[in-house]
Amino acid sequence: MCGIVGFVGSEPAAPILLDGLERLEYRGYDSAGVAVLSPEGRLQIEKCKGRLAVLRQKLEEQPPMTGCAGIGHTRWATHGEPNDINSHPHVSENGRVAIVHNGIIENYVEIKEFLLHKGVRFRSDTDSEVVAQLLEYYFTAGADIMDAVYQVLERIDGSYALGILCADAPDRFIAARKDAPLLLGYGDGCSFIASDVTAIIRHTRDVSYMEDGEVAVLTKDGIAVYDRLRRPIEKEHHLVDWDVSAAEKGGYAHFMLKEIMEQPEAVRQTVAPRLQGGRVVFEELSLSPAYIKGLSRIFIIACGSSYHVGMLGKYNLEKLMRIPVEVCLASEFRYSDPLIGPDTLAIVISQSGETLDTMAALREAKKRGSHILSIVNVVGSSIARESDDVLYTWAGPEIAVATTKAYSTQLVLLDMLGLYMADILGRVPAEEYAAIVTALEALPDKMGAVLSDVESYQYLASQYFNHDCVFYIGRNLDYALGLEGSLKLKEISYIHSESYAAGELKHGTISLIETGTLVVALATYAPLFDKAVSNIVEVKARGADVVALTTESQRDRMEKIAPNVLTIPDTHPILQPSLGVIPLQLFAYYIALQRGCDIDKPKNLAKSVTVE
Ligand code: F6R
Numbered sequence: 001m002c003g004i005v006g007f008v009g010s011e012p013a014a015p016i017l018l019d020g021l022e023r024l025e026y027r028g029y030d031s032a033g034v035a036v037l038s039p040e041g042r043l044q045i046e047k048c049k050g051r052l053a054v055l056r057q058k059l060e061e062q063p064p065m066t067g068c069a070g071i072g073h074t075r076w077a078t079h080g081e082p083n084d085i086n087s088h089p090h091v092s093e094n095g096r097v098a099i100v101h102n103g104i105i106e107n108y109v110e111i112k113e114f115l116l117h118k119g120v121r122f123r124s125d126t127d128s129e130v131v132a133q134l135l136e137y138y139f140t141a142g143a144d145i146m147d148a149v150y151q152v153l154e155r156i157d158g159s160y161a162l163g164i165l166c167a168d169a170p171d172r173f174i175a176a177r178k179d180a181p182l183l184l185g186y187g188d189g190c191s192f193i194a195s196d197v198t199a200i201i202r203h204t205r206d207v208s209y210m211e212d213g214e215v216a217v218l219t220k221d222g223i224a225v226y227d228r229l230r231r232p233i234e235k236e237h238h239l240v241d242w243d244v245s246a247a248e249k250g251g252y253a254h255f256m257l258k259e260i261m262e263q264p265e266a267v268r269q270t271v272a273p274r275l276q277g278g279r280v281v282f283e284e285l286s287l288s289p290a291y292i293k294g295l296s297r298i299f300i301i302a303c304g305s306s307y308h309v310g311m312l313g314k315y316n317l318e319k320l321m322r323i324p325v326e327v328c329l330a331s332e333f334r335y336s337d338p339l340i341g342p343d344t345l346a347i348v349i350s351q352s353g354e355t356l357d358t359m360a361a362l363r364e365a366k367k368r369g370s371h372i373l374s375i376v377n378v379v380g381s382s383i384a385r386e387s388d389d390v391l392y393t394w395a396g397p398e399i400a401v402a403t404t405k406a407y408s409t410q411l412v413l414l415d416m417l418g419l420y421m422a423d424i425l426g427r428v429p430a431e432e433y434a435a436i437v438t439a440l441e442a443l444p445d446k447m448g449a450v451l452s453d454v455e456s457y458q459y460l461a462s463q464y465f466n467h468d469c470v471f472y473i474g475r476n477l478d479y480a481l482g483l484e485g486s487l488k489l490k491e492i493s494y495i496h497s498e499s500y501a502a503g504e505l506k507h508g509t510i511s512l513i514e515t516g517t518l519v520v521a522l523a524t525y526a527p528l529f530d531k532a533v534s535n536i537v538e539v540k541a542r543g544a545d546v547v548a549l550t551t552e553s554q555r556d557r558m559e560k561i562a563p564n565v566l567t568i569p570d571t572h573p574i575l576q577p578s579l580g581v582i583p584l585q586l587f588a589y590y591i592a593l594q595r596g597c598d599i600d601k602p603k604n605l606a607k608s609v610t611v612e
Pocket of ligand 1: 303304305306307349350351352353354355358401402403487491607608609
């Protein structure tokens, strides 16, 4: 999704803006631009469709921008096609006000008509341009720029993170936020805004998170923040403890491969501090045993891969806790008039903590009295801040658009939460509890073992990279695991794939299986191994090529049935998908590599989906 960075200080802003935008590339974008206020008080704008390299090239071909205050943007098109004109920053007609905007101005048509009626000429097809034009309208009507900003915010509906540069207010710029992430960075003799901390972490780790309705004025000497009634407010400062190198490739060809390889360590970081003396401990949780005992139902709410974690969680939490668990796509949940209330726990899962649909679903659940427990990776993100309880995954920054280590850490944390609550309910026998804890302790090393040999995945990818249709089949946990395997494949390799509950195949979809169709058959869930075998036989009889994934203990049996067998170490059945997902990630990665795809930045996708 769109990215914003802004800088004011004593050195030229343009290189800092470009560097920040480069670090936001992973979020997905189709055009980019910067606006800098020249020392003579003129706004200099450069923007264009395409990669940042194109923008860099354009900037190199002209006299350097020397101004020390500026705003930059990477755009992921929503209103208006990706082209040079629709790129941000947008400038008002008289060229005195420039803005960058993330979010959607929902009433832009009405405002545009109002301004057109006043004779204002628009250049772009975007919703965002109305902000620049409306600012100029109020500003020239006699307001000072801050008055104009407050008048505009009063008038616009929708979501926004805004960076505003005004030629008549030199040495500063203004930021505003509602329902779109924006943070403030406090540097030494300089100040920043960013939609994502990775954009500025090289310059400062001292940040504040803007809240809805807040407006900030940034100068090189500091940042003043005001609430919606324009009263000054003191912001809490946070120290970002992410390692800068964690957001760099460190010798790997792609961030995705690096993040796949980081999974054992990421899972260790998530698990180890929460295992004490053979017990699962969540010091950060406020949930009381009485509340857990009074629960009638649990909702897990999320999007995409986080939703797939929820699908696995449903099986595991129900098995452990014997409480009904519903897994909901956030985009559906929010409009479904959900049957949720004080005796239901809402577990909200989000890597970014900024997914708009998930955020809206959280608010819906909260409004209906549900306790919100979120599982989030990005510290201080909007979802984390609006939750009653947060469990952080501590996976470090995830840069590749396709999630891997965030998924794995979410999954293990959800399993641990299930075990913790089941224990409070008195529903896990002591030996079972101890067996799961032992398996949790051994999990990072077992993940490392799966990752120690990637050659079989490279080989299989070389055999199947030119297929145009792949099915993933499995039962129970393997079915939920297949959903993630299939998503990984389609999002980075652009191969059409489907994930099916293996038993459901014969109710329609098996008609698509023919000679040469690739079926990835998941048979890691020990209790249903024999059923999985029957399904493999079924698809083979229709001519399918089968790649089977099972556990080491079942290798011999599987090799008698499937031509290609991948194995993972055995672990407790509840944790088996934490190992099973790794071959699926690697398979998707190497297939995409063979196909020459842009693995870290797949087409049309964005890392943090902050629009509906
Ligand atoms: C797929 C992927 C997405 C996200 C989804 C939710 O690889 O990354 O499907 O899982 O957009 O994002 P978060 O977890 O940030 O809410």
